[in-house]
Amino acid sequence: MQSVIIRAERVEKYYAQPSENRIQVIAPTDLSIAAGEIVAVLGPSGSGKSTLLRMLTGLSQPSAGEVYWHEKPIATADVNVSIVFQSFALFPWLTVLENVEAPLKARGMEAAERRRRSLKILDAVGLDGFQAAYPKELSGGMRQRVGFARALVVEPEVLFMDEPFSALDVLTAENLRSELLELWQKKTIPTQAIFIVTHNIEEAVLLADRIIVLGRNPGRVRTDFKVTIPHPRDKKTAAFTQLVDYIYKVLTQPDTQPPALPEARTGKPGGAPKQHYQMLPHARPGGIAGLLELLLDHNGKDDIYRLADDLAFEIDDLLPIVDAAQLLGFLTVTEGDAAITPTGTEYANSEILRQKELFRSAAVENVLLLRQIIRAIEAKSDRSVPEEFFHDMLDEQFSEDETLRQLETAINWGRYAELFDFDASRRRFIQPEKLTAENDNQATEEIDA
Structure with a gap:
C-alpha cells in the first residue's frame, strides 16, 4: 500500500464579507497525495486549482479543515516540497549555476556540497555546459529547465508544479514533459510524488497516474480516478482518446453527475451554495x-x-x-x-x-443579471442606474475580481444587444441613445396631437 505523504481533510477556502454571507472559493474537500504517484489537477478557470496547490504546500492557510504532512499538521511539520511555477522566476543577475544553488545557499549548505549537488541536477535536466550562462542568454525552454533544476536540487519529497509548460511553445513543452517523465520513471530524482496543476487535458493523461477534475463556484472535486494506461502512452490509441473525451465531458457538464468511468472515484459536491x-x-x-x-x-x-x-x-x-x-x-x-x-x-x-x-x-x-439591469433602468425616472448597485449584489456571491469580470461581460453583452449603454465616466447603466430618441419622438408626437 502506498504511504500517504499529504492529506487534506475537509479543507475549504472562503473570504468573509461585511454581511453574514461569504465568498466560498473551495468547498470542503478531502484529498491525499501518496508516494509513487503523479497527480494531475484539471479544472476550468476559477475552480481554485492554484489555491488548492498553495494550501497543500503550506503557503496558504485553509479557512477551515486541516492539511497533514505525514499525519502531522502541516503548520508544525518539517515540510519538504518545491514548486515550479508557470513563469520562470529566475534571478537575472545570477548565472544558471548560481540560480540553482540559491535555495541550498538559503538553507546554509556549504559551498562545495551545494555546487556538487547543483552540477549533478543540471546534468540530469540537460543543462550541462550552461552553468556560466545568464537567463537572458537562454531560450524559454532552457530557462524552465533551470526552474526544474532549482526545484529538484533541494531533493523535495513532493514536487508541485503550477502549469509549468503553459508558457512554452508546443514542441518545447512536449520535450520537457517527456524528460520529466523519464527522470521520474528512472528514479533519477529522489522525489516521491508529483502534483501538477494544468489546463491541458492531454498533458494530464500523458503524465498522471491519477487525475482530479475540479468544478467551480465554488471549487470542488467532481471526479478523482486512476489512469491505468501503461507508459509510454500514445495519444493515438483508443484508450487515450476515450479518456481525453471523458474529461472533456466532465468539464463541459458542470451541473450534472459526471459520466461513469471504470475504477473512477467521484468526489462529493461539498455543499455548494445555491446560486x-x-x-x-x-x-x-x-x-x-x-x-x-x-x-x-x-x-x-x-x-x-x-x-x-x-x-x-x-x-x-x-x-x-x-x-x-x-x-x-x-x-x-x-x-x-x-x-x-x-x-x-x-x-x-x-x-x-x-x-x-x-x-x-x-x-x-x-440571463437574470441583464434582465435586472433593464428593469432597474426602466424603473428610474432618469433612466440610469449606478454600477455600484449591481456590484454590491454580485459581490455577495463572487470574489471581487470575478464580480468585476461579471460586470464587464454583462456590459459587453448589453451594449452589443442594445439592451442598455454604459457611461464609463459616471459608472452608470443608461438607456440606449436609440431608445431614448424613440421615446422623445413619441412624447413629441403625443404633445403635438
Missing part, C-alpha cells in the same frame, strides 16, 4: 458567432475535443465560448458533443442586425 446569478462565461458575441459558424461547417454537430484541436485552442480558451452559446440557447452539449440549435443556426446565418435581435432575445430570456 442566485449564473456565472456569465467571459466570451464575446463575435467569438460565439464564430463558433456557431464553425459548427455549421461541421454539419451542425461536433465533438468539443475535435473542435478545440481544429482551432488549436486550449480547453480554457474554448469552454467559455461553448458555455456562453449554451447559456443563450444557441447550442446544446451532450456527452462532450456540441450541437447547434435552430436559433443558433439562424443566428449564424443572419446579417448583423438580425443577429443583434436574436442575441437580445436570448440574453433577456436566459
Whole structure:
C-alpha cells in the first residue's frame, strides 16, 4: 500500500464579507497525495486549482479543515516540497549555476556540497555546459529547465508544479514533459510524488497516474480516478482518446453527475451554495458567432475535443465560448458533443442586425443579471442606474475580481444587444441613445396631437 505523504481533510477556502454571507472559493474537500504517484489537477478557470496547490504546500492557510504532512499538521511539520511555477522566476543577475544553488545557499549548505549537488541536477535536466550562462542568454525552454533544476536540487519529497509548460511553445513543452517523465520513471530524482496543476487535458493523461477534475463556484472535486494506461502512452490509441473525451465531458457538464468511468472515484459536491446569478462565461458575441459558424461547417454537430484541436485552442480558451452559446440557447452539449440549435443556426446565418435581435432575445430570456439591469433602468425616472448597485449584489456571491469580470461581460453583452449603454465616466447603466430618441419622438408626437 502506498504511504500517504499529504492529506487534506475537509479543507475549504472562503473570504468573509461585511454581511453574514461569504465568498466560498473551495468547498470542503478531502484529498491525499501518496508516494509513487503523479497527480494531475484539471479544472476550468476559477475552480481554485492554484489555491488548492498553495494550501497543500503550506503557503496558504485553509479557512477551515486541516492539511497533514505525514499525519502531522502541516503548520508544525518539517515540510519538504518545491514548486515550479508557470513563469520562470529566475534571478537575472545570477548565472544558471548560481540560480540553482540559491535555495541550498538559503538553507546554509556549504559551498562545495551545494555546487556538487547543483552540477549533478543540471546534468540530469540537460543543462550541462550552461552553468556560466545568464537567463537572458537562454531560450524559454532552457530557462524552465533551470526552474526544474532549482526545484529538484533541494531533493523535495513532493514536487508541485503550477502549469509549468503553459508558457512554452508546443514542441518545447512536449520535450520537457517527456524528460520529466523519464527522470521520474528512472528514479533519477529522489522525489516521491508529483502534483501538477494544468489546463491541458492531454498533458494530464500523458503524465498522471491519477487525475482530479475540479468544478467551480465554488471549487470542488467532481471526479478523482486512476489512469491505468501503461507508459509510454500514445495519444493515438483508443484508450487515450476515450479518456481525453471523458474529461472533456466532465468539464463541459458542470451541473450534472459526471459520466461513469471504470475504477473512477467521484468526489462529493461539498455543499455548494445555491446560486442566485449564473456565472456569465467571459466570451464575446463575435467569438460565439464564430463558433456557431464553425459548427455549421461541421454539419451542425461536433465533438468539443475535435473542435478545440481544429482551432488549436486550449480547453480554457474554448469552454467559455461553448458555455456562453449554451447559456443563450444557441447550442446544446451532450456527452462532450456540441450541437447547434435552430436559433443558433439562424443566428449564424443572419446579417448583423438580425443577429443583434436574436442575441437580445436570448440574453433577456436566459440571463437574470441583464434582465435586472433593464428593469432597474426602466424603473428610474432618469433612466440610469449606478454600477455600484449591481456590484454590491454580485459581490455577495463572487470574489471581487470575478464580480468585476461579471460586470464587464454583462456590459459587453448589453451594449452589443442594445439592451442598455454604459457611461464609463459616471459608472452608470443608461438607456440606449436609440431608445431614448424613440421615446422623445413619441412624447413629441403625443404633445403635438
